Amino acid sequence: MLPQKSWHDLAGVAVIGDQERLSLLVIKVVAEVDYSQYVNVFTGTQSGGNDFPGVARPFGMVKLGPDLLNTRTDSYSGYLSFGKFSGFSMMHEQGTGGAPKYGTVAQLPLVGNITTPLSSTTVGRAVADQGSVGYYKAQTSDDVVVELAATAHAGMYQYAFPTSSTGKNILIDVSHVLPSFRGQGLGQGYAGGEFNIMPDGHYEASGIYNNGWNRSPDWTIYSCGYFNTTASSATAYINNVAQTTGSASSNSSTVPVGGLFTFTNATFSSRVGISWVSKAQACENVNNEIPSWTKFSKVVQNTKDAWNSEVLSKVTVTSTNTSNLALLYTSLYFMNLLPTNQTGENPGWKSPEPYYSDIFTLWDLFRCSTALLHIIQPVVYEEYIRSLIDIWRFDGYLPDARSSNYNGRTQGGSNADNVLADAFVKGVRGEVNWIDGYAAMRKDAEVTPPNTIPPDPMAPDSSTKEGRGALPDWLQYGFITPTFSRAASRAVDYAYNDFSLYQVASGLQNHEDAAKYLNRSRNWRNHWNPAQQSLGFSGFIVPRNLTSFIATDPVNDDGYWGDPYYEATSWDYSFGDIHDMAKLVEWMGGNDTFYSRLETTFAVGANPSNPTGILFDSTNEPTFNVPYLYNYINRPDRSVYQSRHVAKTLYTTAVNGLPGNSDAGAMQTWVLWNMIGLYPVTGQTTFLIHSPWYECMTIDLSNGKNLVITSSGGDGNGDTNIYVQSLKVNGRPWVKSWLEWDDIFANGGTMEFVLGPDPVLWATGELPPSPATET
CATH class of the missing domain: 3.30.2080.10 (GH92 mannosidase domain)
Structure with missing residues (x-):
């Protein structure tokens, strides 16, 4: 049994002591309870769950784990239960679909005489991987044991080669990314990079990458790595050509750069920091968070302690x-891996505001996740709200999704509006500038975002980067015609978004706007066809043109980017606008028929x-x-x-x-x-x-x-x-x-x-x- 009574007993004792005593006792109780023992990091890693099983701090920038390569299956979060290791990389998303993102800043242990290291090298898996909160272990088919640990901005690799191995090598391939095999044009690209072996033996690198699920343009990540023992040889490579200078640089997507370190020791470790800002910042991150004298076990324990005290004990x-304990604490664990807290690591603009990225996506998260984040992580939540508004200040629009510091892709409406409204009506104030927050929401509601160049090939009719691409129809007609993809499901979302504007406008005493957006929040009704029938029921959300409704099959009309409904059927979407539920019940035939x-x-x-x-x-x-x-x-x-x-x-x-x-x-x-x-x-x-x-x-x-x-x-x-x-x-x-x-x-x-x-x-x-x- 978890010692919940200790909390109640502690509270009873604390009332007769001072605040300092209470704080010390609370810390002691939290430290004594290891909630992380109930977390299974491999939950949901197969059959499409795409959970990330590697190591990370809550909302940490580093998510260090294995990258498995199989030419038939995308490894969305890096992990697959089959395939070959292409690297152990520092950056991953958590549980996403669509297409892989990141898999950057990688190391890969190799045995033997490696003559062409930058050749998309892979190595097999010997046994099933092991993992727990803060710790990950894998064994390659060369019988090299790899153990991983992480802090917020740095990671630690611990290697154990067979003592009889000749050529104990660590490959750093700057061109390494998670590929995609789905054929949707969303595969990530490498656009060049640098790799430098410094005089004291540590390396500094940077890589330029692009694309992935959010179709982002070029972005750069910097890294800085140290080994705890001196390599017998360390060589920089350009396209498999060794560089005697110890430096390699390329501005070409077809010319990889990297390095190969060879050791005589059978066991050694590596510390690596990353930064979105500079190589110097990457070095500062690793040396601040994992100084050279840090034991691997200490990094593991500190991460476990962070999860226990900051998340699981909530x-x-x-x-x-x-x-049930496992399901509870495993679920708490996975919901607190994202978004990524990149405060101080924003390469786009200087601002005193917090900065969070890797928002994947508010279309997925606004219904349940952000509301629970508010309850168990109120400080993080307020920072998150402030960050959303700051993204609008400098990038022009609130994100519905964001990765590699770039908004996109928007699947439906401008659902950051819903998140901001939820925070506002529940009294989140603090340092949130709600005048700016409402201005950001109002831009979503009134200004059509420009389409990207080139347009999204899966939905070329309007921007999928941010905002509401189908806004011209929404403003002119109060509904969305098939001129725009996902017209019916976007209408459901836009109505919800407009209700969110009504809520904030009302609270700010902007009565004119409040009346307008309340009326617009009812525009889902313009897509309601009372004559559409399915399984004996009448009335459904349907696509429509200027003069008539368009019939569908409500139990089978779910679609994707180019279809009238996105990832659900009209049977599903007809229940969507919960802010107007009494009207839905009425139009579905009253209580008995609704039941x-x-x-x-x-x-x-x-x-x-x-x-x-x-x-x-x-x-x-x-x-x-x-x-x-x-x-x-x-x-x-x-x-x-x-x-x-x-x-x-x-x-x-x-x-x-x-x-x-x-x-x-x-x-x-x-x-x-x-x-x-x-x-x-x-x-x-x-x-x-x-x-x-x-x-x-x-x-x-x-x-x-x-x-x-x-x-x-x-x-x-x-x-x-x-x-x-x-x-x-x-x-x-x-x-x-x-x-x-x-x-x-x-x-x-x-x-x-x-x-x-x-x-x-x-x-x-x-x-x-x-x-x-x-x-």
């Missing part, structure tokens, strides 16, 4: 079920083309809210049943334990909210109530505030007796199926559930808000 439970439609969504065999499956798509984010929509007709018991079934059957800690791409932790935050017993409605202060898994969960809200959620009558693991019989919030009986931010999060609070085996009608109060629906 949520404690009384459960003894190791499977039947939701039930059909989860009914096995409802899709005639897939009689063994269900309509609900657990693999993509547009359906995240659907299991909880029963609350809008006061049937939270069905929200409990449907969401718990999804969580318990599709989420595990196995290597295939995610239903789809992690998408920077989006999937993990969905299941975390299910454990908590709430679902956030982004852009509002509303949280929908279902039921918690644990007998007691304490969420540290920072500044001495806690949310304590207890349940009696359940099994303590969320498997049986899952239905709410009664609820008290802050000691008061509660009969609403929802609550607000101020009820339990602003100042902390308590939720006391009584659970049982059968549903009862406990939620008899007013329905959750539907603020865009006319009253």
Whole structure:
């Protein structure tokens, strides 16, 4: 059992002591509990989850791990369970799809006489890799053991070669990137670089790269590496030609540069720092964070301690079920790898503001992830909000996605608007400049971004870099014609975005704007065809032209970049505009028909083309809210049943334990909210109530505030007796199926559930808000 009682006992003791004593005791308790033991870093690394299993600090710039090469499969986060090692690199994304990004600043151990090192060299894997929080271990087919550890801006490699090996080599290939084999024109490119062996034996390098999922132009990363023993030989190469000067430079995409270090020692280590700014900064990063005398084990332990104190200890439970503990802490781990905190490492502009990149993507994250980040990482969250606004100041638009310091790609709407609105309505102020924040949102709503040159070949009609590319139709007609790709799904997103502007405009007392954007937030209705039928139900979001609706098959019309709907069907998207839910319920036929439609969504065999499956798509984010929509007709018991079934059957800690791409932790935050017993409605202060898994969960809200959620009558693991019989919030009986931010999060609070085996009608109060629906 995790010693949650120690926290409560500690709080009781601390009230009679001073603040310094409390701080020391809290640090001691956190240090004594190793929550990281429950984290399985290989969860979701196979079957499309694409989780990153390597080593990193929370939100760290360095994500050091293996890069596996197989010419049939993209290794999105570097890792594959098969293939050959092409390197162990310092930079990766977490859990992404689309196409790989990074795989830069790599080392690769090789045995023998290496005559052509810069030839896309690979080496096999001898045994399955091992890993835990802060530590990674691999063994190549040459029987070289590679161990990895990391800090925020630097990494450490520890090598053990067979003592009998001749030629114990480390290759640094500046041209190394994660390739893509999908054939969509999103493969990363190398555009040149430098490699220099310095007089004291350390090396300094830089590489220029481009493309990847966000189609970014050239960007440069700098690195600085040291070995803890002197190499018997160290040679710089240009296109496999040894350079007697120890320096190599190329401005060509076809001419790789790098270096080969050969050692007589069988065991040695390497320290490497990276920087977006300069080689000197890369050297400063590694020497500040991993000085030459640092033991490998200390780097591992410090990273584990950082995860325990900064992230994992934020949520404690009384459960003894190791499977549930593993899912809880593994999910917390993966949701805090991104975004990347690059404060002080912004190559684009000078600013006193924080800077976060590797936002992949707010289309994936705004529904669940940013709301949970706010709760368990309020300092990081405020910095993140400030960073989004600063990106607008200097780059011109808020990002919907951002990687290698470049906005892109925007899959739907301008969803940073939703994130900013959520922060605003929940009272995030601090150092956030909300005048600028609203100006950034208003630009998204009013100014069409220029199309990129060349245009995105998968959606050439408008910019996929930032903003709202289909804005001309939205402004002129109040709907989006097939002139623009993803017209129907973008309309759903744009309506949500405009509601977010309404929320902030209202709070800033800009009544004229508030009225305009509230009205525009209802424009999803212009895509509603009441005559469109599917499986006995009428009324769906459909594509349309200037004069008529365009018929589709709502259970099979999901698509991709060039289609009317992006990564979900019209059956899914028709539930999307939750800010206007009362109107959706009305237009779907009222409470009874809405209930039947939701039930059909989860009914096995409802899709005639897939009689063994269900309509609900657990693999993509547009359906995240659907299991909880029963609350809008006061049937939270069905929200409990449907969401718990999804969580318990599709989420595990196995290597295939995610239903789809992690998408920077989006999937993990969905299941975390299910454990908590709430679902956030982004852009509002509303949280929908279902039921918690644990007998007691304490969420540290920072500044001495806690949310304590207890349940009696359940099994303590969320498997049986899952239905709410009664609820008290802050000691008061509660009969609403929802609550607000101020009820339990602003100042902390308590939720006391009584659970049982059968549903009862406990939620008899007013329905959750539907603020865009006319009253």
